[in-house]
Amino acid sequence: MSNDVEEFFRDCPGETTDVEKIVQQFIDRQRDSSGQLTRPIVCVTSGGTIVPLEQHCVRFIDNFSGGTRGALSAEQFLLAGYAVIFLNRRHSIQPFTKGFPSGQILDFLTDVLEPDAAPLHGVHVTESASELVSDCVSRAKEAAAQGVLLRIPFETLFEYLQCLRVISAELRPWGRRAAFYLAAAVSDFYIPWSSMVEHKIQSADLGDGLTLTLQKVPKMLGALRSEWAPEAFLISFKLETDDRILISKASKSIARYGVHAVVANILEKRKEVVQLVRPAAVASSGSCQPAANSGACHEASSEGVQVDEILRGKETFIEAPLVSRIVQLHEQYQQEANQ
Amino acid sequence: MSNDVEEFFRDCPGETTDVEKIVQQFIDRQRDSSGQLTRPIVCVTSGGTIVPLEQHCVRFIDNFSGGTRGALSAEQFLLAGYAVIFLNRRHSIQPFTKGFPSGQILDFLTDVLEPDAAPLHGVHVTESASELVSDCVSRAKEAAAQGVLLRIPFETLFEYLQCLRVISAELRPWGRRAAFYLAAAVSDFYIPWSSMVEHKIQSADLGDGLTLTLQKVPKMLGALRSEWAPEAFLISFKLETDDRILISKASKSIARYGVHAVVANILEKRKEVVQLVRPAAVASSGSCQPAANSGACHEASSEGVQVDEILRGKETFIEAPLVSRIVQLHEQYQQEANQ
Numbered sequence: 068m069s070n071d072v073e074e075f076f077r078d079c080p081g082e083t084t085d086v087e088k089i090v091q092q093f094i095d096r097q098r099d100s101s102g103q104l105t106r107p108i109v110c111v112t113s114g115g116t117i118v119p120l121e122q123h124c125v126r127f128i129d130n131f132s133g134g135t136r137g138a139l140s141a142e143q144f145l146l147a148g149y150a151v152i153f154l155n156r157r158h159s160i161q162p163f164t165k166g167f168p169s170g171q172i173l174d175f176l177t178d179v180l181e182p183d184a185a186p187l188h189g190v191h192v193t194e195s196a197s198e199l200v201s202d203c204v205s206r207a208k209e210a211a212a213q214g215v216l217l218r219i220p221f222e223t224l225f226e227y228l229q230c231l232r233v234i235s236a237e238l239r240p241w242g243r244r245a246a247f248y249l250a251a252a253v254s255d256f257y258i259p260w261s262s263m264v265e266h267k268i269q270s271a272d273l274g275d276g277l278t279l280t281l282q283k284v285p286k287m288l289g290a291l292r293s294e295w296a297p298e299a300f301l302i303s304f305k306l307e308t309d310d311r312i313l314i315s316k317a318s319k320s321i322a323r324y325g326v327h328a329v330v331a332n333i334l335e336k337r338k339e340v341v342q343l344v345r346p347a348a349v350a351s352s353g354s355c356q357p358a359a360n361s362g363a364c365h366e367a368s369s370e371g372v373q374v375d376e377i378l379r380g381k382e383t384f385i386e387a388p389l390v391s392r393i394v395q396l397h398e399q400y401q402q403e404a405n406q
Numbered sequence: 407m408s409n410d411v412e413e414f415f416r417d418c419p420g421e422t423t424d425v426e427k428i429v430q431q432f433i434d435r436q437r438d439s440s441g442q443l444t445r446p447i448v449c450v451t452s453g454g455t456i457v458p459l460e461q462h463c464v465r466f467i468d469n470f471s472g473g474t475r476g477a478l479s480a481e482q483f484l485l486a487g488y489a490v491i492f493l494n495r496r497h498s499i500q501p502f503t504k505g506f507p508s509g510q511i512l513d514f515l516t517d518v519l520e521p522d523a524a525p526l527h528g529v530h531v532t533e534s535a536s537e538l539v540s541d542c543v544s545r546a547k548e549a550a551a552q553g554v555l556l557r558i559p560f561e562t563l564f565e566y567l568q569c570l571r572v573i574s575a576e577l578r579p580w581g582r583r584a585a586f587y588l589a590a591a592v593s594d595f596y597i598p599w600s601s602m603v604e605h606k607i608q609s610a611d612l613g614d615g616l617t618l619t620l621q622k623v624p625k626m627l628g629a630l631r632s633e634w635a636p637e638a639f640l641i642s643f644k645l646e647t648d649d650r651i652l653i654s655k656a657s658k659s660i661a662r663y664g665v666h667a668v669v670a671n672i673l674e675k676r677k678e679v680v681q682l683v684r685p686a687a688v689a690s691s692g693s694c695q696p697a698a699n700s701g702a703c704h705e706a707s708s709e710g711v712q713v714d715e716i717l718r719g720k721e722t723f724i725e726a727p728l729v730s731r732i733v734q735l736h737e738q739y740q741q742e743a744n745q
Binding site for chain 1: 456459463468470591606616620645646647674
């Protein structure tokens with residue numbers, strides 16, 4: 068492992084023993100009597116990491132992300148028969164809540180709950196919302212009952228990367244059956260724990276302004292790909308606001324870290340269209356096959372990569388055609404190992 | 407208005423015309439046929455402001471705050487007969503949700519909802535959760551029906567301060583009947599809109615690290631107290647992690663900005679105990695009267711101020727004795743004007 072990655076983890080606060088146990092137990096539940104996995108496992112990361120500015124954290128830098136993409140993608144992987152480790156920012160959007168109004172539990176409840184005339188139950192869901200709620204709740208309960216969804220919450224960059232490393236180590240023995248779908252918005256910059264002030268930064272001490280000096284976070288994608296879980300299928304994400312640099316930045320992730328595909332997003336258009344960027348050599352082995360009546364794709368070459376454009380089309384959420392394509396590519400990747 | 411405050415608002419993005427109309431309509435609903443207010447009005451602010459680092463905002467600095475104190479305090483003011491303008495961080499905790507498990511709507515729903523055997527309603531709340539949910543929902547619906555709770559969401563520091571200024575201007579004509587209870591965690595530092603980069607900051611451009619230079623936010627407490635709504639009863643908040651500096655910092659807010667009281671919190675203990683810091687002169691006019699069996703108070707003098715210690719005691723939430731004391735002080739303040 069490179070020195071800066073080692074140094075990062077040496078400096079991290081906290082322990083990860085509990086996460087290790089939970090992930091081991093989850094993977095064990097996916098094994099049949101001969102010890103083999105009954106289904107592929109994907110680690111979906113979701114939501115933004117925070118970077119504390121003080122050890123007793125009052126202020127922090129956050130990355131914009133509600134976690135919608137991660138949550139909806141996790142649902143799609145479950146539908147496709149995967150076991151899902153959902154590494155998510157605490158209180159970000161969860162799978163099976165997409166039909167609910169965003170965020171405000173009380174607005175939702177005052178809209179859908181009403182006192183029941185019958186004395187047996189005090190409160191029930193209004194008839195109009197009943198089908199929607201029933202569907203979401205029953206799908207969530209089904210996933211819980213089957214034991215195919217493991218939710219692990221994080222808040223800080225430190226927690227996120229520590230958990231990701233633990234999950235990688237546990238998935239490593241499963242080779243190409245494992246996949247990583249890194250939709251979380253991870254900070255590129257941070258203040259190392261050991262050089263962070265202990266207490267809240269005092270404005271009075273600072274004259275006219277505050278100067279923060281942040282270090283670059285070591286590139287963990289490279290470590291994941293080359294050392295933590297070298298055979299796992301690895302999908303990373305790139306979010307930009309300027310579409311002139313998007314594809315070239317995605318191409319660099321492929322060239323530098325060897326990821327199998329990059330989902331490239333423009334902030335404002337990300338719910339309608341994404342670009343799936345892959346190394347040209349790998350892309351040639353799988354032709355683009357959009358599902359009938361949903362999604363679409365368009366291939367274009369740029370800097371030694373192949374670009375599929377994935378459109379929401381007639382689907383409610385773009386995550387349906389996107390994950391469908393990823394699953395297809397992951398299947399090809401597993402088959403290639405047997406050839 | 408001081409130059410730096412004027413400069414801040416000149417540089418703010420966005421408009422506040424809609425907020426102005428909504429607040430005017432809300433205040434009008436609190437007036438009787440002779441035009442007088444039927445009840446006092448308090449503006450409760452809640453949750454943390456964000457400071458964008460880019461105009462197309464991907465990264466931002468946030469202040470730690472779930473909004474529990476503001477939400478629970480708003481409930482207490484409603485119970486005490488106030489009309490409440492609840493200026494809150496979007497998706498922060500709302501009044502009348504304190505009984506709900508924090509945050510995760512799906513966990514809550516899968517815990518409390520179950521399919522109904524009777525075909526009439528598809529989903530109902532489990533019997534065990536029914537009383538709690540019923541109580542919260544009915545109180546929220548009652549406040550909505552009475553028109554005594556106005557919720558205004560904000561996200562950025564810019565939106566928060568623009569809204570606060572609009573609300574102040576609308577409450578100004580009501581003199582001492584109006585109060586401000588500023589529980590929001592407001593950033594002390596920011597990057598002015600006009601000097602902010604447009605697109606996401608690129609790590610590749612930055613060498614080894616990122617240096618952010620933030621300016622101090624002009625002190626709006628002084629502007630609110632002396633110009634925006636000079637007669638309104640003004641409560642500010644101070645949160646520290648280091649208890650050696652808490653009271654002296656609260657005292658400075660009183661000396662510098664003339665606030666009527668400061669609720670001084672230590673991050674780790676804030677749900678059990680707060681210090682209510684007031685100017686010594688005002689404090690002498692009102693003796694501390696803790697409610698029987700709940701809360702407690704203890705007076706001590708420090709740097710020309712009077713300090714009441716307010717304890718949660720046997721109450722479920724410390725906001726009950728805290729707001730009870732604030733309401734008492736606000737009543738005295740209104741009576742003093744008639745003497």
